[in-house]
């Protein structure tokens with residue numbers, strides 16, 4: 001399958017490497033010139049579960065995208081703030097049947113994608129895989145993960161199941177979800193706790209989980225997400241979601257991971273996706289007249305930290 005990874009940072013590199021090793025025709029598109037140059041010159045280097053590997057995958061800057069070969073599948077892996085621009089940049093690669101799969105963290109990305117792509121070609125989901133950029137052209141990949149996805153358009157269920165099969169054949173452990181908005185809110189609860197709290201407290205997920213107040217904070221934040229989700233027809237099972245969030249504390253699985261927001265803000269002084277996670281819940285809370293004090297404060301604290309660190 002001809003697959004374009006649109007946004008080949010940490011996660012795009014993971015998916016690119018695994019799909020390429022799985023025999024797919026993969027091309028990376030990324031806007032960071034130093035990263036693109038390094039991949040071109042030396043291949044994409046990864047420490048993959050302890051083993052050092054180099055994968056030689058074609059790579060382009062968005063400005064180099066041409067429409068000579070169309071993609072069967074484009075997997076979006078930008079940061080939320082870069083999504084609209086990337087959709088414009090990859091337009092020449094999109095044919096009538098090109099499927100678009102969005103696995104970004106955050107809530108409501110379909111509202112952006114719908115402006116560029118016909119509904120029948122949009123597939124949305126989320127992933128529990130992790131990845132870290134070590135530097136240009138180099139990533140660190142460890143642990144296990146999974147993907148859930150679903151079609152947005154009608155009568156596209158078989159296509160969604162086929163996409164899950166293609167990903168799973170490359171070891172990405174993907175499954176079709178018959179209620180992806182539930183899965184997205186459930187995953188957003190992980191990010192709405194782990195990402196901001198690890199960034200504010202300067203810890204990994206296992207270290208946060210080992211603190212006494214961790215459980216109470218997780219329960220309160222999940223309740224705020226659930227109250228808002230209910231207004232959108234998504235009825236979260238709060239105990240199950242709390243258990244899912246707390247499964248991230250396990251140092252034997254992904255507990256030693258520093259969430260992507262930590263990598264952005266603390267490691268690289270880059271702006272964060274907070275407005276698409278806790279910030280989205282705060283905005284929706286105001287709209288539905290539901291108090292979301294923890295999400296409001298966590299959003300503001302992350303914005304304070306962005307200002308203090310001069311994040312760009």
Ligand SMILES: NC(=O)C1=CN([C@@H]2O[C@H](COP(=O)(O)OP(=O)(O)OC[C@H]3O[C@@H](n4cnc5c(N)ncnc54)[C@H](OP(=O)(O)O)[C@@H]3O)[C@@H](O)[C@H]2O)C=CC1
Pocket residue numbers: 007008009010011012030031032033077078079080082103104105106127128129130131132133259260264268273
């Ligand atoms: N990392 C993780 O473990 C996980 C991340 N996610 C989600 O996946 C999506 C992609 O995240 P992730 O792969 O972590 O994003 P990255 O920050 O690793 O990459 C995203 C883009 O940011 C730019 N970039 C990254 N680092 C630098 C740098 N130091 N200097 C200049 N540009 C840089 C690059 O594009 P450009 O230059 O064009 O800006 C890159 O394509 C997000 O929605 C995230 O929340 C989901 C699960 C786990």
Ligand SMILES: CC(C)(CO)C(=O)C(=O)O
Pocket residue numbers: 105127128129130190191194195254257258259260261
């Ligand atoms: C790995 C995980 C689940 C941690 O919150 C994540 O999605 C991220 O790092 O952004």
